[in-house]
Structure formats: C-alpha cells, structure tokens
Amino acid sequence: MKPFYAWLHRWLLKNRSLYGKLNLVFFFFFFVPTAGLVYFGITYDLLGDRNLPIFFAALLGFSFLGLNLLRKLFDDISQFSKKISRKAQALSLDGSAAREDGDELHRLVSAFGAVDSHLARSLAALQHKIHHISILKELSDFCHITADPLEILQVLLERALEVTQSDVGSILLIDGIARKRFTVAAAIGLDAWVKPNGHVDFESSIAKYAVLNKSALIVDDIERDPRFGRSNREHYGAKAFICLPIKASRDIIGVLSISRKSMDAAYDPELVQVLEPLVAVAAFAHENLQLCAQRRRDERYCHAFTAILALLQSSLHGGELLRACLNEVHAVVAFNAALILCRERNRPDTIMVHEMLAKAPALIAVGDHFVVTEGTMIDRILRRKSPAIHTDTDQMAEEHRMEIMGDEQTHTVWLVPLKKDDGGNDVLAVVFDGAVAPGQDFVFLEWAASCLASALERNRLHDAVAKRNQELDSIKQIGGILASSTFDVQQVLKSTMDMIRVIMNVEAGVLYLVKADVLEFAVGFDSDAQRPKPNQLKMGQGIPGHVAARGESMLVNLSHATKLLYPRIDMSQSLTFRSTLCVPMISQGRVIGVIQVINKNESDFGANDEDLLQSIASSVSIAVENAHLYQETLSMAETERGIRSMFQKFVPKEVLENILLGSQTGATLTEELKTLTLLNIDLRGFSKLSITLGPQKTVALLNAFFSLMGGIVFKYGGIVDKYLGDGFLALFGAPISSTADADNALKAALEMQTALETINNGLAGEMCVTLEIGISVHTGEVVVGNIGFDMKMDYTVIGDAVNAVFRLQDLVRPFPNSIFFSANTLRATRMKLSHIQLDERLGDVALYELLGKSH
Structure with missing residues (x-):
C-alpha cells in the first residue's frame, strides 16, 4: 500500500495547494459516491422513489455546506500558516527559514520547526546567560563577604578565565598618579614571568592602550596587528588576547588581560559584554574596600595627627617629646627604626643622630656621627635638591658609612627633610623591613616630618630659653657676688x-x-x-x-x-x-x-x-x-677713722663732720655771727699742783680731769673750743644752735660741780691732792668759724662775749667750786634756777651765783 500512497501523493497531491487538495477530497467524498448512487439507482430503478430527489437535494446541500465550512477552516489554517511562516522567517537568526514549497500544512510544520530551533537556541543562550549571571552573583556575594581588595581581584580573574574558557590572565593596577608602571595584583598561568606584587613598565606594556583609550582592546594576532607589530612573548601562549580596563567611579585603576595557551582561536567581541559586568562589580567592590581602607587609614592618620599636635602642646620636651612623636608615627606606619639626623652648624661635613626609635636591634645610637659629602643622598636632602629620597640600607652604608640595622638584610629607607623656616639641617630617616613602595604612608610621613621639625624647633627654643635663663641666673649670681659683703x-x-x-x-x-x-x-x-x-x-x-x-x-x-x-x-x-x-x-x-x-x-x-x-x-x-x-674704700675708711679718731681730740665732732662733708662736696665752713653760751672751767692752784706732782702725774691728772669734764660738755651738746693749760672753753650752740643752749650749759656746769668729788675720790685722792675749780657762764654774740691761715686753722670764736666769760672767771676765782653766770644767760635759760645775785657787776651786766636747780 505504501507504494500506492506514494504514487497517489506524487500524481494527485504533490504541488497542490490546500484548496486543490480540498477539492480533490470533496470530489472523492461527494461526486464519486453520488455517481455510484446514481448508477445503482438507474440499474436497480431506485430513481422512481419520490423521496430520492429530496435525499439528493439534502445530500448536495449538506455537502456544499460542509465544503464551505472546510474552506473556511482551511482559510484560517492558510492564514495562520502564512503568519507563522513570516514570524519564523523573522526569527531565523541562523539564516534558515521555513519551507516555501508544499501546501500550507507543510509550511506550517516547517514554521513550527524553525520556531522550535529558535527556541532551542534561545534556551541555550539563556542558560549561558544564567551561568554568567550566577558567576556575576557569586562574585557579587563574594565581594560582600571579603575585606581584601586583592582577593576580589583574584576571584575576578578566576571567573573571567572561566567565562571566556581561557587559562592565562593577569590583573595589573596602575601604580601612583604618575602612571609609570603597573603593579601585578593577580596572575594565573604566567608561572615565573609575572608574579603578584611585581611591576610591569607602563610604557612598554600593551595594557596601557586599554587605559589610554578607556575601552576594551581585542587583539586577534599581535604579530599581524598593525597597531603593535611585535612578536608574541612565549609566556602568553596564544597570539590573541583581551585587555579590558577596570573602571572605578573616577578613573581607570587597572587592566584585566586574558589569553589562551590551549587554543589559538580569536576571541568573540561579545565576550567583552560578558566580562564588563564582572569587571564593573569587582571594580566597584574593590573601590569600596579601598575607600573603606582609606577611611580607616585616614582615621589612624587623624588620630596620630591629633596625638602629635597634643604632644607638641604638652610639657614634654627634648628626647622625650621626639620619642613620643615617633611612637605615634609607628602606630600608623610600622617601621624597624626611625632616626632624626641633624647636621652640626660648625661641622658641615658630619651629621649626628639626634634621636632615634628602634623596634629591632640597631647598630647605631643617639650621638653617633657620620660623614656627609657633597652629592650624597643626605647632602641632597639638606641642600633641598631633592624633596625626599627612597633608598636602602646598603646605599646608606656605602655613601655615609652608616650601618643601621643589626641583621644582614637589605632594608628600605625613606629620607624625608625636616622643613623649617630657616632652611633646616635635619633629616628623618625611616627604615622598613623589605621593599616598601611610597604611597599614602609616605604622604603621612612627610606631614609627620613637618611635625617633628616643629618639635625640634620647640626643643631648640626651649633649650635656648633654658640656656638664657641659666645665663641670666649666672649673671645674677655674679651680681650677687658683686653685691656680697x-x-x-x-x-x-x-x-x-x-x-x-x-x-x-x-x-x-x-x-x-x-x-x-x-x-x-x-x-x-x-x-x-x-x-x-x-x-x-x-x-x-x-x-x-x-x-x-x-x-x-x-x-x-x-x-x-x-x-x-x-x-x-x-x-x-x-x-x-x-x-x-x-x-x-x-x-x-x-x-x-x-x-x-x-x-x-x-x-x-x-x-x-x-x-x-x-x-x-x-x-x-x-x-x-x-x-x-x-x-x-676700706683702706680710705680706715684712714678716715684714724684721722677722725685723732682729730676729734682736737676738733669738735660736729666741726669735723662739717669739714669732712665740705671736703667731699667742695663746700667750706664760713664765719658767722651767732649768739652762743660760753662755759669756762678752770683749776685753782694749778702751778703749785704741777710742782708738787711733777710733769707726768700732772699730765695724767689733767687728762683724767679733761676727759671727765669734756665728756659732760659733749653729753649736753656742747663742744670743747680750746684748752687753756689748766682749763678749757666750751661752746653751746656752735656749729648748731638751739633754744636749750643756755639750759645745757648750766646743767653741764652743775654736773661738773658734782663730778669734781668723783675725781677727788679717785685719781686725785690717790695722788694725795684735792682739786678745786671755778666755772663761769656767759651768753652773748660772737664770731664763730675757721680762724687762722692755710697751714694752721682753728674752729673757734672771737668777740666781746669771749672776753666777758674770762673776766667773769677772774671774779669767781676767790670762790672755790663756785658757778657764776651773767644776766644774759639768766634771760636765755628756760629752766627754774636756784641762784643769788652778786654785788659785783660785769660792766652793766648783773652777775649771779648758781646754787642749783629750783624744785
């Protein structure tokens, strides 16, 4: 039967439309049975039945109705087939379209096949996208649970290799603002050629083009690419690769490079679209972590800044202040040793370790000196030829003979100038373990160096003030010695x-x-x-x-x-x-x-x-x-005391004071007319007495007499003007006058009268003699002053009153141990006296005998 159906399909149905097939089917299902019925009706005489026309009419009507219904159905199927075919043609991404031959049903089946193929491809692409999204989600989730930026970049590289089915790749980060080199953050499949934390020159690397153009770089064959024209390096494997810039919020921070060793096929540009979300997520997370790390670092910096500024305001000074500041620096930047090196002003070819803080065994100590020659690193720092230098301990040992650390390893040394207003001659040397590249910590060290410079300046000012205070104290001590006794x-x-x-x-x-x-x-x-x-x-x-x-x-x-x-x-x-x-x-x-x-x-x-x-x-x-x-002065004072002591025996004290004062000031004593009270005392029978006693006893007795009587005169403010052999003349009121001069003279006279008994019971009694005196007192005007010439002068008095007192002494002579005074003295005195008037007169002046004070 199958051959028959095939023959039937080939001759009757092939290349027929759905309507042709419908007509053919209608023919077989209507006309053939109808013709058979007509044949049997004629043969068996069935047409004579009057119901037969009705039957045929009904059959024909329902057949046409069924045919129209089928036509309508087939029209819908045809329209649906055309619409599906057009959509299938539009969805045919691989170039295959629905079949145009055959009827509408065949075209519909073909269209459904095309749609099915498209859905299969879409499903495969969707599954691929799901895989990429899962990788992206995995990377995103990983970014939330890790705090290591380098670990994020390592995972990014692994996932990028997985997505692109590659086996060689690296992530290079741009080192510093100057962009002179890349630092290898992650590497896979490059073996010993490229290692993490290694460096790649920026100018010689193809990755720089992704940075400069800020877009992905896809190379199919580096040796044939006219942009490069260089041979491929063996450790990269294939000649095709992708360089994708890693973009942060502000700038490009690095480059993702991908290549294959297993196959030499070129990369599909669509892979860039797949990699870009991965790179964006990783870049965002990396930047966030970097910002968080920067924030924590800035907080440590701020804390250190605050602590150092507080130390600068504290009472600490000297090495204690510098060590405290270095400890705060070490809390932020872990170093092995930090040295403050100062060039001595008087020795420009040497530098001294002023202060240091060592966290590991060191070979140098505070106070050590080292050679600084022209052109060396420290010399360039001090001469401001270089703001800062990044070197190592081997070079320091070679140029300055400065062996810093106690081990045999090579350490990184940062040299930072301690900048001051006067130019400065100081350097901060910070020693690190291993290779340490300058970064944010170096900026902090520069700021810390300025604080240390302020601390040094503060110490110098403190020491200068302390030294000045010490100098002032010393000068005060010298002044104390100067004022000492x-x-x-x-x-x-x-x-x-x-x-x-x-x-x-x-x-x-x-x-x-x-x-x-x-x-x-x-x-x-x-x-x-x-x-x-x-x-x-x-x-x-x-x-x-x-x-x-x-x-x-x-x-x-x-x-x-x-x-x-x-x-x-x-x-x-x-x-x-x-x-x-x-x-x-x-x-x-x-x-x-x-x-x-x-x-x-x-x-x-x-x-x-x-x-x-x-x-x-x-x-x-x-x-x-x-x-x-x-x-x-002591010698002169001693001489003056000797002169005063000697001359006081001859010159009244007051006169001597005036003479000495006049010699110092240049003034001289001048003669003046004054009213004085004069007292004359005289020994009775002195001539016979001197013959009886002899000269030595006479002088001794006279000295004792004059000492006693002169002391009484001085007691009452008088002065002894002159000695008269067996008596003397005393003045009251010269050189200084007072209203009590007359009273003082009379009191002295009464006390002399009483004191005579003392000397008679004393030395005179021992010599078996008795002394008798006479005292005359008179008040009147006299000329007082220096009388004489340049080679011999006396401070004395002249005038009628002097003569009067001596005449009064003659009147009192017949009356031993008596005191006569004149009416002038009586008028001048203020005290009440016991006295009697005498018959004798001194010219017109009445005379009196003093008996004592009146009670």
Whole structure:
C-alpha cells in the first residue's frame, strides 16, 4: 500500500495547494459516491422513489455546506500558516527559514520547526546567560563577604578565565598618579614571568592602550596587528588576547588581560559584554574596600595627627617629646627604626643622630656621627635638591658609612627633610623591613616630618630659653657676688669660673689678670686635676696674650687652624685641643684680664657662646673692679677713722663732720655771727699742783680731769673750743644752735660741780691732792668759724662775749667750786634756777651765783 500512497501523493497531491487538495477530497467524498448512487439507482430503478430527489437535494446541500465550512477552516489554517511562516522567517537568526514549497500544512510544520530551533537556541543562550549571571552573583556575594581588595581581584580573574574558557590572565593596577608602571595584583598561568606584587613598565606594556583609550582592546594576532607589530612573548601562549580596563567611579585603576595557551582561536567581541559586568562589580567592590581602607587609614592618620599636635602642646620636651612623636608615627606606619639626623652648624661635613626609635636591634645610637659629602643622598636632602629620597640600607652604608640595622638584610629607607623656616639641617630617616613602595604612608610621613621639625624647633627654643635663663641666673649670681659683703677678688674669680664650667659645659678653662706687661694666672679648672697650670704669659703670646694685647675676643675650632695656637700654653700635653674661646675682661677702657675656655663637650663653640662669655667677662670685670674699689674704700675708711679718731681730740665732732662733708662736696665752713653760751672751767692752784706732782702725774691728772669734764660738755651738746693749760672753753650752740643752749650749759656746769668729788675720790685722792675749780657762764654774740691761715686753722670764736666769760672767771676765782653766770644767760635759760645775785657787776651786766636747780 505504501507504494500506492506514494504514487497517489506524487500524481494527485504533490504541488497542490490546500484548496486543490480540498477539492480533490470533496470530489472523492461527494461526486464519486453520488455517481455510484446514481448508477445503482438507474440499474436497480431506485430513481422512481419520490423521496430520492429530496435525499439528493439534502445530500448536495449538506455537502456544499460542509465544503464551505472546510474552506473556511482551511482559510484560517492558510492564514495562520502564512503568519507563522513570516514570524519564523523573522526569527531565523541562523539564516534558515521555513519551507516555501508544499501546501500550507507543510509550511506550517516547517514554521513550527524553525520556531522550535529558535527556541532551542534561545534556551541555550539563556542558560549561558544564567551561568554568567550566577558567576556575576557569586562574585557579587563574594565581594560582600571579603575585606581584601586583592582577593576580589583574584576571584575576578578566576571567573573571567572561566567565562571566556581561557587559562592565562593577569590583573595589573596602575601604580601612583604618575602612571609609570603597573603593579601585578593577580596572575594565573604566567608561572615565573609575572608574579603578584611585581611591576610591569607602563610604557612598554600593551595594557596601557586599554587605559589610554578607556575601552576594551581585542587583539586577534599581535604579530599581524598593525597597531603593535611585535612578536608574541612565549609566556602568553596564544597570539590573541583581551585587555579590558577596570573602571572605578573616577578613573581607570587597572587592566584585566586574558589569553589562551590551549587554543589559538580569536576571541568573540561579545565576550567583552560578558566580562564588563564582572569587571564593573569587582571594580566597584574593590573601590569600596579601598575607600573603606582609606577611611580607616585616614582615621589612624587623624588620630596620630591629633596625638602629635597634643604632644607638641604638652610639657614634654627634648628626647622625650621626639620619642613620643615617633611612637605615634609607628602606630600608623610600622617601621624597624626611625632616626632624626641633624647636621652640626660648625661641622658641615658630619651629621649626628639626634634621636632615634628602634623596634629591632640597631647598630647605631643617639650621638653617633657620620660623614656627609657633597652629592650624597643626605647632602641632597639638606641642600633641598631633592624633596625626599627612597633608598636602602646598603646605599646608606656605602655613601655615609652608616650601618643601621643589626641583621644582614637589605632594608628600605625613606629620607624625608625636616622643613623649617630657616632652611633646616635635619633629616628623618625611616627604615622598613623589605621593599616598601611610597604611597599614602609616605604622604603621612612627610606631614609627620613637618611635625617633628616643629618639635625640634620647640626643643631648640626651649633649650635656648633654658640656656638664657641659666645665663641670666649666672649673671645674677655674679651680681650677687658683686653685691656680697666680702668682695674677695679670688672668691669672685673662682665662683665665676665654676659657673662658666657648668653653663658652657667645657673641658678646661683659665682666667688671667693683667699685671704690668704680663698675664698672671689667677684661677682655672680642668677635667684632669693633675694637669699642670700655666703661670705667666707675655702680652701677645698665645691666644690669651693675643686677646689681651688687641682687646678682641677670639674663637678657634679645629677646622679653623690658627698660627696663634701656642701648644705649651694653650693646652697641656695630655689635653687634646678641639676648640677654644678667649675673651678680654675690659674695665674703664683697659684690659684687666682674659678668660679662656677649651673644648666644648657636646659641640664646637659658636657665636652665642662668644656673646655669653663676653657678658660674663664684662660682669666679672665690674666685680673685680668693684672689689678693688671696695678694698680701696676700706683702706680710705680706715684712714678716715684714724684721722677722725685723732682729730676729734682736737676738733669738735660736729666741726669735723662739717669739714669732712665740705671736703667731699667742695663746700667750706664760713664765719658767722651767732649768739652762743660760753662755759669756762678752770683749776685753782694749778702751778703749785704741777710742782708738787711733777710733769707726768700732772699730765695724767689733767687728762683724767679733761676727759671727765669734756665728756659732760659733749653729753649736753656742747663742744670743747680750746684748752687753756689748766682749763678749757666750751661752746653751746656752735656749729648748731638751739633754744636749750643756755639750759645745757648750766646743767653741764652743775654736773661738773658734782663730778669734781668723783675725781677727788679717785685719781686725785690717790695722788694725795684735792682739786678745786671755778666755772663761769656767759651768753652773748660772737664770731664763730675757721680762724687762722692755710697751714694752721682753728674752729673757734672771737668777740666781746669771749672776753666777758674770762673776766667773769677772774671774779669767781676767790670762790672755790663756785658757778657764776651773767644776766644774759639768766634771760636765755628756760629752766627754774636756784641762784643769788652778786654785788659785783660785769660792766652793766648783773652777775649771779648758781646754787642749783629750783624744785
């Protein structure tokens, strides 16, 4: 039957439309049976049945109705077939379309086959997309659970190789703003050629084109590509590869490179669209982690900044402050050692370790010195030829003979200048373990270096203030010595040299004083007490002699040799000369001595030392001069006391004071007319007494008498004007007058009268004699002053009142131990007296005898 159906299909159905096949089927299903019925109807005479026409009419009607229904159905099938065929043609992405031959049903089946093929391809693509999305989601999820940016890049590289079915790849990050090289963040399949943390030159790498163009770079054959034209490197395997830029929010941070070793086929550009989301997710996560790390780093920086600024405002100073600042730096940047190197101003070819903080065994210590020659790294830093240098310990050892760490490894060294307003001569050297590239930490170190520079400047200012305070205290001490009561020159000089030794921190010192034309050793100090001291120098001999001769200070360091150095004098055989400072001691325009100090312990002498020593020398000069003046003053005072003591026996104290004051001020005593009360005391029978006693006893008795009676005169404010052999004349009211002059004179007279008994019971009684006196008192005008000539002058009085008191003494002579006074004295006195009037008169003046005070 199958051959028959095949023949039937070939002859009747092939190339017929659905309508033709419908007509053919209708023919077989309607006309053939109808013809058979007609044949049997005619043959068997069935047509005579009157119901037969009705049957045939109904059969024909229903057949046409069925035919129309089938036509309508087939029209819908045909339209559906055409529509499906057009859609299938539109969806045929691989170029295969639905069949155009055959009827509508065959075309419909063909269209469904094309749609099925398209759906299969779409399903495969969708599954591929799902796989890519799963990889993207896996990478995204991984980015949320890791905090390591490099680990993200490593996973990105692994997933990129998986997606592109590659086996060789790397991720290169751009190193720094200058873009001079790439840093290898991740690598797979490159073996020993490219390793993580390695570096690739930016200019020689093809990856730079992806960075510059900011788009993916697809190379099918690098050797034939006209953009490059270079041979392929064996460790990359195939000649085709992809370079995809890794874009962050602001700029490109690196490049993803992919290649194959297993096959040499070119990459489909569509792979770029697959890789871009992966790279974007990884770049976003990497940037976020970098920003988080930067934020944490910035927080540590800010904390360190705050701590260092607080330290700068604290009471810490010196090495304690610097070490505290370095510890804060170490809390942010882990280093093996940090050194603050300072060039000494007086030794530009050396640098000293001023302070250091070592977290590992080191071979150097604070105070060590190292050579700095022109052109070396530290010299370039100090001369500002380079803002900062990145080197290693081997080069430091080679250029500066500076072995820093105790191990044999090569360490990275960062040299950062400590910038100051005056230019600065300091460097911060930070030693790291292994190779450390400059980055954000280097920026922090530069800021920390500026803080350390401020700390150094603060220390220098603090030390300068402390030194100035110490210098002021020393000058005050010298002033105290100057104002001391001893004024011992030797003690002044010794105390001064002791202070110089402490303040200036020197090894030895000596002070010479000028005597005639030579310098004589006065005082000195030496760290070695057994060293001999020089005794004497000639003017111009050695540095001290030269300074004394010229009157100018001299500073000599080892680096500035001088022909004036005189070894036998300026230093002993066991004293190694490094530096010396010598200043003159000048007083009233002349050099009175020199001070020389030798070998400053910490460094060489400078201008500040010279100013300090010169100030001390000036103060010492004043002290020495004042000590000499004090001794001269003491001598003059002693002489004056001797003169005063001697002349007070001859000149009244008040007169002597006026004379001395006049000699000091240039004023002279002038004669004046004054009203005085005069008292004259006289011994009775003195001539017979002197014959009886002899000269020696007479003088002794007179001295005792005058001492007792003169003391009474002085007691009541009078002065003894002149001795008259056996008596004296006393004045009351000269050189200074008062209203009580008359009262004082009368009181003195009464006390003399009473005191006579004392001497008679004393020395006179021992000599078996009895003394009798007479006292006359008179008040009147006299001329008082210096009477005489240049070679002999007396402070005395002249006038009628003087003559009157002596005449009154003649009147009292017949009355032993009596006191006569005149009416003038009675009028001048203010006290009540017991007296009687005498018959005798002194001219017109009445006279009285004083009996005592009236109660």
